[in-house]
Amino acid sequence: MNxxxxxxxxxxxxxxxxxxxxRCEEITKGEIRRAVHDGMFTLTxxxxxLRTGMGLCQGQTCTKLVKSIVAxxxxxxxxxxxxxxxxxxxxxxxxxxxxKDKGE
Amino acid sequence: xxxxxxxIVGAGPAGLSxxxxxxxxxxxxxxxxxNAKPGGQLFKQIHKFFGSREHYAKIRGxxxxxxxxxxxxxxxxEVVLDAIVIGIFPEKEVTVKIGEHVTHAKGxxxxxxxxxxxxxxTFPGWTLPGVIGAGAAQTMMNLHGVLPGHRVLMLGTxxxxxxxxxxxxxxxxxxxxxxxxxxxxxxxGVHASKVxxxxxxxxxxxxxxxxxxxxxxxxVTIGQVDANWQIIEGSEKHFDVDTICLAVGLSPxxxxxxxxxxxxxxxxxxxxxxxxxxxxxxxxxxGIYAAGDVSGIEEASSAMIEGRIAGIAAAVKLGYLxxxxxxAEIEKQKAALGGLRQGMxxxxxxxxxxxxxxxxxxxxxxxxxxxxVSDEEVERFPGVTHSSGIHPVMxxxxxxxxxPCQDACKNHCIKIGSHITSLPxxxxxxxxxxxxxxxxxxxxxxxxxxxxxxxxxxxxxxxPYEFLPLPQKGEKGTALSRKGEAVCxxxxxxxxxxxxxxxxxxxxxxxxxxxxxxxxxFRKGEPV
Ligand SMILES: Cc1cc2nc3c(=O)[nH]c(=O)nc-3n(C[C@H](O)[C@H](O)[C@H](O)COP(=O)(O)OP(=O)(O)OC[C@H]3O[C@@H](n4cnc5c(N)ncnc54)[C@H](O)[C@@H]3O)c2cc1C
Ligand code: SF4
Ligand code: SF4
Numbered sequence: 001m002n003x004x005x006x007x008x009x010x011x012x013x014x015x016x017x018x019x020x021x022x023r024c025e026e027i028t029k030g031e032i033r034r035a036v037h038d039g040m041f042t043l044t045x046x047x048x049x050l051r052t053g054m055g056l057c058q059g060q061t062c063t064k065l066v067k068s069i070v071a072x073x074x075x076x077x078x079x080x081x082x083x084x085x086x087x088x089x090x091x092x093x094x095x096x097x098x099x100k101d102k103g104e
Numbered sequence: 105x106x107x108x109x110x111x112i113v114g115a116g117p118a119g120l121s122x123x124x125x126x127x128x129x130x131x132x133x134x135x136x137x138x139n140a141k142p143g144g145q146l147f148k149q150i151h152k153f154f155g156s157r158e159h160y161a162k163i164r165g166x167x168x169x170x171x172x173x174x175x176x177x178x179x180x181x182e183v184v185l186d187a188i189v190i191g192i193f194p195e196k197e198v199t200v201k202i203g204e205h206v207t208h209a210k211g212x213x214x215x216x217x218x219x220x221x222x223x224x225x226t227f228p229g230w231t232l233p234g235v236i237g238a239g240a241a242q243t244m245m246n247l248h249g250v251l252p253g254h255r256v257l258m259l260g261t262x263x264x265x266x267x268x269x270x271x272x273x274x275x276x277x278x279x280x281x282x283x284x285x286x287x288x289x290x291x292x293g294v295h296a297s298k299v300x301x302x303x304x305x306x307x308x309x310x311x312x313x314x315x316x317x318x319x320x321x322x323x324v325t326i327g328q329v330d331a332n333w334q335i336i337e338g339s340e341k342h343f344d345v346d347t348i349c350l351a352v353g354l355s356p357x358x359x360x361x362x363x364x365x366x367x368x369x370x371x372x373x374x375x376x377x378x379x380x381x382x383x384x385x386x387x388x389x390x391g392i393y394a395a396g397d398v399s400g401i402e403e404a405s406s407a408m409i410e411g412r413i414a415g416i417a418a419a420v421k422l423g424y425l426x427x428x429x430x431x432a433e434i435e436k437q438k439a440a441l442g443g444l445r446q447g448m449x450x451x452x453x454x455x456x457x458x459x460x461x462x463x464x465x466x467x468x469x470x471x472x473x474x475x476x477v478s479d480e481e482v483e484r485f486p487g488v489t490h491s492s493g494i495h496p497v498m499x500x501x502x503x504x505x506x507x508p509c510q511d512a513c514k515n516h517c518i519k520i521g522s523h524i525t526s527l528p529x530x531x532x533x534x535x536x537x538x539x540x541x542x543x544x545x546x547x548x549x550x551x552x553x554x555x556x557x558x559x560x561x562x563x564x565x566x567x568p569y570e571f572l573p574l575p576q577k578g579e580k581g582t583a584l585s586r587k588g589e590a591v592c593x594x595x596x597x598x599x600x601x602x603x604x605x606x607x608x609x610x611x612x613x614x615x616x617x618x619x620x621x622x623x624x625x626f627r628k629g630e631p632v
Contacts, residue, residue: 016228019226019228019230020231021226023231029226060221060357061224062224063355064223064224064355064376065224065226078370079370079371079372080370081370082370083362083368083370083377085362086359086360086362086363087191087363088190088191088192088193088199088363089190089191089199089201090188090189090190090191090359090360090363091138091188091190091201093190093201093206097201097204097205097206098206100204100205100206101199101205101206103105103208104105104207104208
């Protein structure tokens, strides 16, 4: 995926581009497709660029959907994409709770 | 910081089973689960499970959960609920959010048994309120006592779609149709048949075109797909519904494994992104194990065995059990696991088209396309025989890992043999007393007792009935066919309820004798 010289077909608008894919962050299919053409080839990059999967459900709903859209845009199989880096906290958590963490 | 021999994330069947085995060997074990109730998926499963006696077959899912929990508690396992494991760090340290606090714990071993999450599909309107996962519908109904809607379309004919459709009807919803983009029903035929005979149509090779509604779902359009998954013009069908349930598969929730630095693989045979594990469930990080759906989507029965294996392996690793003893016990578990992973629905069979049973009998194509075995097809299976007195008719036509019917009959009328996936057959020589134990024990609700000729031009059919209100003796209604179509008038001549039947009621109806092999369900209300 890190082959930045990858030739993509030109971006063509599609009728379902305004369909929301990541509900928590309200990111549409068109935005995800556009991001690939902007050079975001990995799921981690897409996530940093658009915030997909960074909302309340932490990607439980959209991860697979985003993956298949990106894969299709790149012309690869979804399982060739790997996953976005997983980091703590696994679930959304209030800052005040984290602030109280004394490592005990 | 607390310190344990084993930290288990997830109190589902895999996690609890591992805890039991580890604690039995004297290990200090803690289980964290994010829910208020332990049991994982089991706590919303109100249906009787498949498998064999050792795997708790014919016991309802939530009761299996209760049994595991009781056993774990007795052994001194600490089960902490409302506890989300939010991070996993080097040296086997986890952070857990419990209430308003984050606590840290270290384990000499860790088992990740976090299960799976539901997949979604997109279509115009998929974000409307009223489009929900089938698992979510089940949680609403069975845990919280809330009806998800009134008229429901189910997308997906795997076991989850089939089981939840039936449970929606039990809760009082109307299921208008089941649709699936695949050309064949994905789940067990017996689960499909019990839904079909209630009159629910199956639309295979169909998917959702769009959901309609302004601020919530008011309708849905489905359409037939061609070989390239494109909707065939003119094939659209519309239904007025307020709920669309999606049962389109599960994905392993393996993020914690990834975070722990375990080698991962994207494996379609395991339904997603999973840790690479060895035969003991150990990941590439020594002392970190994974078991259950998180390491490949399967069943509760296999999750329990995988959990047990991981628990025993951890005990060996920490020296609580000798290697020889551990190996012997693990071999036993592996043999059981091998037995479960056989038959038409085994993990290795995913995506393969099967045309014959292990016995060499042609599979019912009608079952795969419409959810029920046709009148002609049903006669070729070994569970379907004819005799003058009352006798069992077993409409179980696929090789699935299940055998409680064989144990249920004390008169040896029913035979499966030692190979758990063999089709059940009826021994015409053995004498059936009509006790009904087999009907109630069958997890697939696939056994009927039939007296084909009562001598007065009528026949009597006894069927499993799990709906409320229960029909009363003397009540007249309509007999439905396997397809769920009205075939004739029927009179209820008996309703049996007993503790041993475990909430499966036995309803006996009288119909004209020509319908003895056609009538398979009773519909309450004015006969038609
Ligand atoms: C509708 C339906 C019907 C089914 N019918 C059958 C059947 O008839 N027979 C059969 O054998 N199987 C059946 N299954 C499958 C079975 O329920 C699952 O395979 C099984 O529950 C998997 O067990 P598990 O322990 O791996 O995961 P789960 O049961 O999913 O348990 C995992 C637990 O971990 C918790 N968890 C996850 N992440 C965290 C975290 N970070 N911190 C704390 N807790 C966490 C989860 O909330 C959950 O409670 C059915 C499943 C469904 C959905
Ligand atoms: S009704 Fe009783 S005797 Fe007859 S087959 Fe079933 S379990 Fe056996
Ligand atoms: S007939 Fe026997 S094997 Fe078939 S579903 Fe029923 S109990 Fe299981």
